[in-house]
Amino acid sequence: MDKWLSHPTALKIISVLLGILLFAVVHIDPETSPQSITSSIDTKIIEAATIIPIGLDEEKYVLTAMEPTVARLVVEGKISNLRAATNADYVVNVDLSGVTKPGLQELPLTIKLPRGIKEVELSPRRVMVQIEEIVTKTFDAQVMIDGDPAAGFVLGEPEIQSEGGRSVQVTLPRDDMDKVGLVAASLDVSNADKTVVNKRAKLVVYDKEGQEIPNAIVQPSTLHVEVKVTLPFKQVPLQVRYTGELSEGMSLVTVKPSVDFVTVYAPQEELDAISIYDGAVLDLTKVKQSGTIKVKAPPVDHIQAVNPGEIDLDIVVEVATTRKLSNVPITITGTEPGLTAQIITPASGTLDLEISGAEAVLAEIGLDDVAIVAKVAGLEPGTHTVALELELPPYVQPVLADGQSLSVTIEIMDTTASNGDGDPGDVEVGGTPTDPPEDEQEEGGTGNNGAESGNANAASGDSHSGNQHALVDANRRSPSNSLLSWEKEVATI
CATH class of the missing domain: 2.170.120.30 (RNA Polymerase Alpha Subunit; Chain A, domain 2)
Incomplete structure (x- = not known):
């Protein structure tokens, strides 16, 4: 054993082992387990x-x-x-x-x-x-308007442009479905001065207390909404005016528009004064035969817009013919209080009148449909030559020889002087009895904002008959054999 220990190799091995042991003693923590390392x-x-x-x-x-x-x-x-x-x-x-x-x-x-x-x-x-x-249930969606349009403008009814219209489907738990009160989309029109178009509004489901139901599924989820923002408007009767002349030998039988009323838009103070619309004008030179003609309906005077903007006129024309009316009575209107008037010439107080128009129109005309009027308003006592005015049905005109003038001689008398007590009483005079002043008709046709009088002015309301008449100053008309020979006429629809 001593011999082995004294061997150099053995000493080296022992030294290495001792060194490893010393290293382990110095570097290994006794608190740490080998597993955690x-x-x-x-x-x-x-x-x-x-x-x-x-x-x-x-x-x-x-x-x-x-x-x-x-x-x-x-x-x-x-x-x-x-x-x-x-x-x-x-x-x-x-x-x-x-x-x-x-x-x-x-x-x-x-x-x-x-x-x-x-x-x-x-x-x-x-x-x-x-x-x-x-569950899924179908509802009709509503549109709620938020805000006010610009001053002076009004809102129309909202229009839903979506393909399915107002119909939408709402999906909710069954218990929540019983609480649904309204399905609506909100549209803001604050200060709008023109129509709000192409507006997509989100649909919201509200309960019966007005609170949103957040978990509702709506299909479709939005609506395509349009709301008109316009000036104030109202519907008024349409009155067609005429310009130009028909071809020689032709006469109107009827002119029937596709609508009887139009909607006009204007500021409120102007709108209140508008009673009819007479901006649609038919150019008679373009009428060659019976048929349908389109005419524009443009804004006129204070009117800002008209709906519809174009109107179809169904026109019937025929060959013109003539007819003679005998012993048409002459009516005196406009006699001042305390005065009386009688016709001196012609002594009969009547005239024979030749008229022109379509055969179908003339066949329906009687003495009650025609009036010859002598207006004496403002005339002093004495003898006066008074121009006559003719009231004729639509599409009818008088036939007058070249230079012919229709007039009568009328004597106006002061009845207060003859009675001596200032009360004229009821006095019969020769000729046609005088109409009361309230039946007097103003010269020219009625129309919106001063529409022009003319051959076919169909101002409604004649004291002699229920038919419409044209008020004609016979002394100012040029002779012609064709119906509607003068430049402008007015027809009330």
């Missing part, structure tokens, strides 16, 4: 992992409540795997695919973990869910 496994705790419901048949049911909504999850795995995964990679689900009826139910939780990581603990392992049946 060499292990690569660790754990991780996720205190509030969100529970995600999956598999529910959303066409039939809706999840309205779940308790709890988060779970505590403890997992274990290699340190490298734990560090590589985020909290979003740890998925906790409640599977609702097996739900076949509504109500309160308890269901188990399932988890999906990243690769290389396993579950240590999951709490809780079951949750309570409230399932409700969903």
